[in-house]
Amino acid sequence: MSTDTASTLRPNDLGEALEAILDAAGALLFTGGGTKLGWGTDPTGVDVVIETTAMTDLLSYDAADATVAVQAGMPLAQLQATLAEHDQWLAIDPPHVADGATVGGVFATNDAGPRRLAHGTVRDLVIGATYVLADGAVGRTGGFVIKNVAGYDMAKLLCGSLGTLALVAELVLRVDPRPQASVTLGIPADAATAARIGVALGGAPVEPVAVEWADDTVWLQFAGHPDAVRAQADATVALLRRQVAADLEADEVEDADAVWRRLTDGLAGADGQTVVRGACLPTQLPDAAQGCVDAAGHAGVDVEIQAHVLVGVLTARVVGDPGGHAAFVDAWRARLSQLGGHAMVRRTAAKAAGGVDVWGSPPSAMGLMRQVKQQLDPDGRCAPGRFVGGM
Amino acid sequence: MAIDRLRDEFTTLLGADGVISAGPQLRTYECDGLTGYRVRPALVVLPTTTEEVAAVVRACHRERIPFVARGAGTGLSGGALPHADGVLVVLARMRSILHVDVDNRYLIAEPGVTNAAISAAVAEHDLYYAPDPSSQIVCSIGGNVAENSGGVHCLKYGFTTNHVQGLEFVTAEGEIVELGGAVADTPGYDLRGVVVGSEGTLGIVTKVIVRLLRRPEAVETLLADFDTPREAGDAVTAITTAGIVPAGMEMMDNLAVQACEEDAQVGLNLEAGAVLVVELDGPQAEVSALFGEVQRHCEQAGATNIRIAEDDAERALIWKGRKAAFAAMGRLSRDYFVQDGVIPRTRLGEVLERIGEMSDEAGYRVANVFHAGDGNLHPLVLYDGRNEGEADEAEELSIRIVELCVESGGSITGEHGVGADKACSMPKMFGEEDLALMQRVRAAFDPAGICNPGKLFPTPRLCGERPGPYRAHPLEQAGLAERL
Ligand SMILES: Cc1cc2nc3c(=O)[nH]c(=O)nc-3n(C[C@H](O)[C@H](O)[C@H](O)COP(=O)(O)OP(=O)(O)OC[C@H]3O[C@@H](n4cnc5c(N)ncnc54)[C@H](O)[C@@H]3O)c2cc1C
Numbered sequence: 075m076s077t078d079t080a081s082t083l084r085p086n087d088l089g090e091a092l093e094a095i096l097d098a099a100g101a102l103l104f105t106g107g108g109t110k111l112g113w114g115t116d117p118t119g120v121d122v123v124i125e126t127t128a129m130t131d132l133l134s135y136d137a138a139d140a141t142v143a144v145q146a147g148m149p150l151a152q153l154q155a156t157l158a159e160h161d162q163w164l165a166i167d168p169p170h171v172a173d174g175a176t177v178g179g180v181f182a183t184n185d186a187g188p189r190r191l192a193h194g195t196v197r198d199l200v201i202g203a204t205y206v207l208a209d210g211a212v213g214r215t216g217g218f219v220i221k222n223v224a225g226y227d228m229a230k231l232l233c234g235s236l237g238t239l240a241l242v243a244e245l246v247l248r249v250d251p252r253p254q255a256s257v258t259l260g261i262p263a264d265a266a267t268a269a270r271i272g273v274a275l276g277g278a279p280v281e282p283v284a285v286e287w288a289d290d291t292v293w294l295q296f297a298g299h300p301d302a303v304r305a306q307a308d309a310t311v312a313l314l315r316r317q318v319a320a321d322l323e324a325d326e327v328e329d330a331d332a333v334w335r336r337l338t339d340g341l342a343g344a345d346g347q348t349v350v351r352g353a354c355l356p357t358q359l360p361d362a363a364q365g366c367v368d369a370a371g372h373a374g375v376d377v378e379i380q381a382h383v384l385v386g387v388l389t390a391r392v393v394g395d396p397g398g399h400a401a402f403v404d405a406w407r408a409r410l411s412q413l414g415g416h417a418m419v420r421r422t423a424a425k426a427a428g429g430v431d432v433w434g435s436p437p438s439a440m441g442l443m444r445q446v447k448q449q450l451d452p453d454g455r456c457a458p459g460r461f462v463g464g465m
Numbered sequence: 466m467a468i469d470r471l472r473d474e475f476t477t478l479l480g481a482d483g484v485i486s487a488g489p490q491l492r493t494y495e496c497d498g499l500t501g502y503r504v505r506p507a508l509v510v511l512p513t514t515t516e517e518v519a520a521v522v523r524a525c526h527r528e529r530i531p532f533v534a535r536g537a538g539t540g541l542s543g544g545a546l547p548h549a550d551g552v553l554v555v556l557a558r559m560r561s562i563l564h565v566d567v568d569n570r571y572l573i574a575e576p577g578v579t580n581a582a583i584s585a586a587v588a589e590h591d592l593y594y595a596p597d598p599s600s601q602i603v604c605s606i607g608g609n610v611a612e613n614s615g616g617v618h619c620l621k622y623g624f625t626t627n628h629v630q631g632l633e634f635v636t637a638e639g640e641i642v643e644l645g646g647a648v649a650d651t652p653g654y655d656l657r658g659v660v661v662g663s664e665g666t667l668g669i670v671t672k673v674i675v676r677l678l679r680r681p682e683a684v685e686t687l688l689a690d691f692d693t694p695r696e697a698g699d700a701v702t703a704i705t706t707a708g709i710v711p712a713g714m715e716m717m718d719n720l721a722v723q724a725c726e727e728d729a730q731v732g733l734n735l736e737a738g739a740v741l742v743v744e745l746d747g748p749q750a751e752v753s754a755l756f757g758e759v760q761r762h763c764e765q766a767g768a769t770n771i772r773i774a775e776d777d778a779e780r781a782l783i784w785k786g787r788k789a790a791f792a793a794m795g796r797l798s799r800d801y802f803v804q805d806g807v808i809p810r811t812r813l814g815e816v817l818e819r820i821g822e823m824s825d826e827a828g829y830r831v832a833n834v835f836h837a838g839d840g841n842l843h844p845l846v847l848y849d850g851r852n853e854g855e856a857d858e859a860e861e862l863s864i865r866i867v868e869l870c871v872e873s874g875g876s877i878t879g880e881h882g883v884g885a886d887k888a889c890s891m892p893k894m895f896g897e898e899d900l901a902l903m904q905r906v907r908a909a910f911d912p913a914g915i916c917n918p919g920k921l922f923p924t925p926r927l928c929g930e931r932p933g934p935y936r937a938h939p940l941e942q943a944g945l946a947e948r949l
Pocket of ligand 1: 497533537538541544556603616791880917
C-alpha cells in the first residue's frame with residue numbers, strides 16, 4: 075500500500091484521535107497493527123495515516139457480567155491474556171494475532187478463524203462502539219450490556235468496513251467462558267467427503283466448534299467440559315461411520331494447538347501469495363473446490379485450498395507466476411457466481427497487484443451503500459477507493 | 466388529494482379487498498401491542514407480493530405520503546402505530562415459506578410468516594429457529610427483524626440479528642434489493658445488520674433468510690425457589706461466573722408467580738419470593754456434566770426447593786407459564802405498564818430491591834418477570850385506569866424504573882424497541898451527536914423521511930421543545946469513558 079509520503083499520527087485516546095482527525099487535511103487511512111493493510115483495493119493518495127497502536131488501554135472489564143471495553147488499538151493477544159486470567163476469552167480466532175493484530179483492526183476487517191462456526195465473528199460479539207467520522211463527529215452506539223436494542227446498530231455498519239466510514243476508537247465486547255478442554259480429530263477426506271461430513275454433522279446433535287478442510291483432511295474440534303468433549307468426539311466418529319463411510323479413519327490429533335495455528339495462519343497466507351476468499355453454500359464445497367483447481371489450471375498457477383466446511387467459506391492461496399493471479403481470480407469468481415457465491419481478494423502478491431480485481435461486480439444494494447458512505451464520509455476522505463465499488 | 470389518488474391507484478393494484486379506507490375495519494389497525502397509543506391511518510393496504518409492496522412504496526414516495534409497515538401488530542413500543550395522514554402497509558398476507566434447505570440449514574420466509582411457523586415447518590428435520598419471543602405464535606418474522614427480537618433462549622443463542630443471514634428489502638424509494646444472503650460474507654457494508662432492529666424506519670422487509678439450528682440432543686430444566694429476588698440474583702451470578710451458559714435463565718418474583726400460577730397451573734410455589742427457571746441444552750454429556758453444578762449453585766445461593774422437569778411435557782408447561790406471564794398479569798390488575806430495561810446482570814439483586822422501594826413509595830405494585838441471564842427486566846407496573854390519575858402516576862413510576870436501569874449501566878430497551886413509546890427516552894442513553902449520526906444513516910436509506918416517521922428518534926413535537934437533558938453514562942461518570 076502506497077502511504078510512503080503520508081504522515082503518521084499515533085493518538086493515545088479518543089480525545090487525541092479526534093484532534094488528529096480535526097487537524098488532518100486530505101485523505102485519511104486508519105490503521106491498527108497493520109497486518110491487513112493489503113485488504114481491499116489500494117486506497118489512493120493517502121495524506122495522513124492515523125494509527126491506533128498507542129490506544130491500548132483496557133477501559134473496563136467485568137468478568138461476572140462477561141463484558142469488556144477496550145481502546146481499539148489493544149492487541150488481541152493482550153486482551154486474550156487479560157481475559158484468560160478469569161477463564162474467559164473473546165471467542166474469535168483470527169490469523170495475525172502473533173503479529174500484533176489489534177481488536178479494532180479485527181473489527182474493521184471482520185477477520186475470523188475456524189471457530190466462527192460456534193461463535194460467529196467479532197460482528198456478533200460487539201455490543202458497543204465509539205467512532206469518529208472524518209468531519210470530527212463522534213458517535214457512540216450500543217452500550218455496555220449484551221442485550222440492547224436502543225437505536226441503530228451502527229457497530230454492524232462499521233464492522234468489516236475497512237475504515238472507509240470512520241475511525242473506531244473504542245469497543246465494548248461480550249466475552250465467553252474459556253472451554254476447559256478440547257479434542258481435535260483428523261479425518262482424511264477429499265472435497266466431496268468433506269461436504270458429506272459437513273451435512274452429517276449439521277444434521278446431528280453434536281456441536282463441533284470448528285470444522286476445517288485442508289491438506290485433504292477434515293479437522294474437527296470439540297470444546298467444553300472435559301468429560302463431554304471425549305464423548306462428543308466418540309459419538310461423532312460413530313455417526314460419520316454410519317452416515318459417510320463405514321471405514322472412515324479418524325485419529326485424535328496430539329499436537330492440536332500446532333495444527334490449529336497452522337490452519338489459522340493458512341487463512342492469512344504469506345508474502346508472494348495472492349489470497350482469495352470464496353464463499354458458497356456448504357454443500358457446494360466440492361464444486362467450489364473443483365472450480366478453484368480448474369481456475370488455477372486455466373491461469374497457469376498453483377493453488378492451495380482450505381475451507382470452513384460448515385460455514386461455506388474457502389480460502390485459496392495462489393502461488394506461482396504472478397502474471398496468472400488476475401486470471402485465476404476472474405475464473406474462480408465466475409465459477410462461484412454461477413453457484414450463487416462470490417469471491418474477494420484478501421491479499422495480493424506484489425507483482426500481481428495491478429490487474430487483480432479485488433471485489434468483483436458490485437452487490438445489488440450498491441446504491442444504498444453509496445448513500446451511506448455519502449452521508450458519513452461525504453468528501454470521500456476515509457481510505458478513498460479501498461472498498462467495494464470504488465468507495 | 467394525494468391520499469385519494471393513492472387509494473384509487475392501490476385499489477387497481479391490489480383489488481378492492483387489498484385496500485381499507487373506511488369503516489370499522491380500519492379500527493383494527495389503530496394500534497399495536499402498546500394499546501394506549503392509537504392513531505387511525507388514512508389508508509391500509511394488504512399487498513401479497515414484493516412487487517406490490519414496491520409499487521405501493523414508490524407511489525407513496527412519489528406523493529411524499531408517509532407509510533408504516535405492520536406485521537402482526539404485537540409490538541410493545543408503538544413501532545407499528547399508524548400515521549394519521551399515511552398508509553399502513555400490512556404484511557400479514559405474505560405468509561409463505563418459500564424455500565427450505567435442510568442440508569445447508571436455512572430457510573426463506575415471507576415477512577408475515579409467524580415465528581413459530583418457521584420452527585414448525587422444519588421440525589420434521591429436527592431443525593428449529595432459535596430466537597423465541599414469548600409472542601412467537603402470533604408475531605411475524607418481519608416484525609422480529611424490525612425489532613431484533615429476543616426470547617427466553619437468547620442468552621446462549623443470541624438474538625434475531627445473529628440468526629438472520631439475509632433480507633429482501635424494499636427501500637424507502639421503492640427499489641428492491643438484497644442485503645446479505647444465504648451465502649456467508651457478502652461483500653460490502655453490513656446493511657442487513659443495520660436494518661435488523663431499525664424498527665421499520667429504513668424500508669420494508671419482504672423476505673427473510675434465517676439460519677436453522679439442529680435441535681439439541683439433551684435438555685434439562687429446573688425451577689428453583691428463593692426467599693428473595695436478591696438470592697435468586699446471586700444464583701444467576703454464581704452460575705455465569707462458573708462459566709456455564711444456560712440456554713435460558715428466567716426469573717419471576719412473587720407477584721409474577723401468583724399471576725402465572727393462576728393462569729397456567731404450573732405448580733409454582735406461591736410462597737416463594739422469587740422463582741428461577743434454568744435450562745441447559747446441548748450434547749447429552751455436556752448437559753449431564755453441568756446440570757449438577759447448576760443445582761449446587763442454586764442451593765448455595767439459598768434455594769429453598771428445586772424442582773426438575775421430568776419430561777418434555779413438564780418442561781413445556783413451565784415455559785408456557787413463563788411465556789404467559791404478561792397475559793396472566795390481567796388477572797392481578799386491570800391495567801399495567803410493561804418496561805423493558807436492561808441492567809448488567811450482576812446488579813440484579815440491588816436493582817430489584819430499589820424497584821421494590823420505588824414501588825412502595827409510589828404506592829403501585831410492581832411485578833417482575835424477566836430474562837435474568839442477560840439482565841433484561843420486564844417490570845410491570847399495575848394500576849387501575851378507571852381511577853383518576855392512576856395511569857399517569859403508574860407511567861411515571863414505570864419511566865423512573867427504566868431510568869434506574871440506564872443509571873445502572875444498562876439500556877432503556879432490551880427487546881421491545883424504542884418505537885413511539887420510548888423515543889423521548891433516547892437522550893437518556895445517547896447524546897445529541899450519537900443520535901444525529903444515526904439520523905444520517907436514516908437519511909441515507911430514506912432521504913424523503915417518509916418511512917415510519919416520528920418513531921425511534923426524539924422529536925420536539927413528540928417530546929416538547931427541548932430534547933431531554935443529556936446525562937453522562939455511568940462509565941463516563943466513573944472516568945472510564947469520556948464523551949467529547
Ligand atoms: C404477549 C407478548 C409477549 C412478547 N414477548 C416478547 C419477547 O419475549 N421478546 C421480544 O423480543 N418481543 C416480545 N414481544 C414484542 C413483539 O411480539 C415483538 O416485538 C415482535 O417482533 C413484533 O412482531 P410483529 O409482527 O407483531 O410486529 P409489529 O408489531 O407489527 O411491528 C413491529 C415493528 O416492526 C415493523 N415491521 C413489521 N413488519 C415489518 C417488515 N416486514 N419490514 C419492516 N418493518 C416491519 C413495524 O413498522 C414496527 O415498527 C411480545 C409481545 C407481546 C404482546
